[in-house]
Amino acid sequence: MSELVLSGVTKSFGGAEVIKGVDLAIEKGEFVVFVGPSGCGKSTLLRMIAGLESVSGGTIAIGGRAVTDAEPWDRGIAMVFQSYALYPHMTVAENMGFALRLQGVPPAERRKAVEQAARILQIEPLLDRKPAQLSGGQRQRVAIGRAIVRQPRVFLFDEPLSNLDAELRVQTRIEIARLHRQLGATMIYVTHDQVEAMTLADRIVVLRGGRIEQVGRPTDLYDDPDNAFVAGFIGSPKMNFLSARVLGPRTVQVAGQTLDLPHLRDALPQGRDLQLGIRPEHIGSGTGLALTLAIDVVEQLGATAYVIGAPQPGLTLVAEARGLRPQVGDSLTVHLPPAQVLLFDETGRRLR
Known part of the structure; x- marks a missing residue:
């Protein structure tokens, strides 16, 4: 009971x-x-x-x-x-x-x-x-x-x-x-x-x-x-949200680039605009969609730094830069690994 x-x-x-x-x-x-x-x-x-x-x-x-x-x-x-x-x-x-x-x-x-x-x-x-x-x-x-x-x-x-x-x-x-x-x-x-x-x-x-x-x-x-x-709401710094456009059953366009999401269980609604979410610690070097940030702000926390930058006008990302000492004005190339990407429809509901 x-x-x-x-x-x-x-x-x-x-x-x-x-x-x-x-x-x-x-x-x-x-x-x-x-x-x-x-x-x-x-x-x-x-x-x-x-x-x-x-x-x-x-x-x-x-x-x-x-x-x-x-x-x-x-x-x-x-x-x-x-x-x-x-x-x-x-x-x-x-x-x-x-x-x-x-x-x-x-x-x-x-x-x-x-x-x-x-x-x-x-x-x-x-x-x-x-x-x-x-x-x-x-x-x-x-x-x-x-x-x-x-x-x-x-x-x-x-x-x-x-x-x-x-x-x-x-x-x-x-x-x-x-x-x-x-x-x-x-x-x-x-x-x-x-x-x-x-x-x-x-x-x-x-x-x-x-x-x-x-x-x-x-x-x-x-x-x-x-x-x-x-x-x-859960997570600090909070999750990044970017606009995405559905191109195929498991493919979206983000910041002018194509991103395949083979891990999705269900096919995406065709021709729809969605929200793509990714946490700052999941943005880094490695594989996935590559973006170059023009760094505007650096929050240095010792072993970890959070960089805030714009991969293109009107779009801001927060990325974790562990072990680095980035400076304002630098450029930093980061990647969005497909397995860490979440998608949400126009109502905010998670698409799985």
């Missing part, structure tokens, strides 16, 4: 429908990440699971029990917010144990649960401090600890790293991954940062306009996207 099941879930604010018939099953112990552009509905969907937003249509079940209309405290969930929301007048231990105190848990039992969570998060020396005496990363760990002591069926994270600097984000991301492995708990995590999604998730749910575009393992979404939106 799935730990969390959403069936036909919708949400409307006035006449505007923002969640449009979401169906999703999350297994016990999974780490699932919701990603998508701003306004896609990922935080709204999380708040509906938490019971902080009402459901306009459909049902939500947690642990086999319908919770669509249940109060937040009766759902078996614990939520970690973007803001730490710690009580400034309480110590770390008091903040972490506050929910248990409200539930009438005896002091000795509360203290044991708090100390166990503190050991997991390595914040035992901080238990007697006030939030003002903590760094941002420490405060976020306290907020996570407050969720752990409740022993929920499902942990919900709403962009928990957004207030941290770059170094702390990486460190805390690693700690959350370790926490998931240690607890074996079901976790749902909302982020706009696809790096967090790719590194943390067992499965990623890509949302757009209140609908699910694709659900899958990070590598599956990266290597085998269902449509141009997912292909362009």
Whole structure:
């Protein structure tokens, strides 16, 4: 039985429908990440699971029990917010144990649960401090600890790293991954940062306009996207998209040149204009259609550089140049290997 099941879930604010018939099953112990552009509905969907937003249509079940209309405290969930929301007048231990105190848990039992969570998060020396005496990363760990002591069926994270600097984000991301492995708990995590999604998730749910575009393992979404939106959203730098014209069942014209794509399963629609997609790391030396880039920008990252250039007026490509030291103004010949090329029709649907 799935730990969390959403069936036909919708949400409307006035006449505007923002969640449009979401169906999703999350297994016990999974780490699932919701990603998508701003306004896609990922935080709204999380708040509906938490019971902080009402459901306009459909049902939500947690642990086999319908919770669509249940109060937040009766759902078996614990939520970690973007803001730490710690009580400034309480110590770390008091903040972490506050929910248990409200539930009438005896002091000795509360203290044991708090100390166990503190050991997991390595914040035992901080238990007697006030939030003002903590760094941002420490405060976020306290907020996570407050969720752990409740022993929920499902942990919900709403962009928990957004207030941290770059170094702390990486460190805390690693700690959350370790926490998931240690607890074996079901976790749902909302982020706009696809790096967090790719590194943390067992499965990623890509949302757009209140609908699910694709659900899958990070590598599956990266290597085998269902449509141009997912292909362009997952990956950094993003996928290159070029205009292509169908010349034959498995042949297209790109940048004035002919490219054969024998790996395609289905014949291409004749005479149609398509989008060709290829990732920067797949553009390089070797075989395939050759293009010469006039380099406009170089993003040097040490062992790897990304060059941005124009093979012809109005067409821009980003290519990975590993082990090279290209300079602005140079010319660089690159190749588009046919096996790495993806094609999408005018609706964005992947052609296989």
